[in-house]
Amino acid sequence: MEFFNELDPLLKVFWLVAIPASVIFLIQAIMTFTGSDAMDGTSADFDSNLEGTDTPFQLFSLRNLVNFLLGFGWTGISFYQVISSKPLLIGLSIIVGLLFVFVFFAVIRKMMQLSENNSFNIQHTVGKIADVYLRIPAHKSGKGKVSVSVKGAYHEVDAVTEQDAIPSGTPVKIIQVMSGNILLVETL
Numbered sequence: 735m736e737f738f739n740e741l742d743p744l745l746k747v748f749w750l751v752a753i754p755a756s757v758i759f760l761i762q763a764i765m766t767f768t769g770s771d772a773m774d775g776t777s778a779d780f781d782s783n784l785e786g787t788d789t790p791f792q793l794f795s796l797r798n799l800v801n802f803l804l805g806f807g808w809t810g811i812s813f814y815q816v817i818s819s820k821p822l823l824i825g826l827s828i829i830v831g832l833l834f835v836f837v838f839f840a841v842i843r844k845m846m847q848l849s850e851n852n853s854f855n856i857q858h859t860v861g862k863i864a865d866v867y868l869r870i871p872a873h874k875s876g877k878g879k880v881s882v883s884v885k886g887a888y889h890e891v892d893a894v895t896e897q898d899a900i901p902s903g904t905p906v907k908i909i910q911v912m913s914g915n916i917l918l919v920e921t922l
Contacts, residue, residue: 752807805834859908872899893917
């Protein structure tokens with residue numbers, strides 16, 4: 735403890751910020767990886783109406799405070815001997831703390847994109863161009879198949895036409911989805 739008492743007051747502040755922030759960060763990380771923390775920093779620590787924003791998490795949360803203090807404290811400790819100007823050191827520490835929050839925001843945003851529902855909805859095929867995969871018989875006298883791309887994935891779907899028969903490889907436009915998830919198509 736004598737070592738700590740001999741430190742410069744600013745360096746003491748950086749240590750007093752960095753150590754508790756690191757301990758809380760480790761506890762949060764362990765809780766997150768063990769599934770004990772279901773919130774993942776997505777809720778605010780105060781009562782406020784922030785609905786209608788497109789941010790995937792609240793700016794003012796315990797997790798973001800810890801991230802800021804982690805960057806602030808360890809930057810101050812790391813550059814204390816290198817940067818002699820205390821205002822410059824404090825400014826750099828604040829910038830790095832804010833950078834930690836921004837990086838956390840970017841990581842959470844990417845993770846939220848991974849949770850998008852990209853399941854196939856046949857209604858999304860209407861109006862799209864498809865290629866005939868298996869010949870489509872004329873005038874709804876039988877079913878063929880088309881290959882259509884929806885959200886970057888190709889799907890083979892049963893199709894009929896009210897026109898003459900459509901050979902394989904022909905591009906067609908999807909007009910509507912009929913009962914039984916059968917597509918009505920027409921040649922371009």
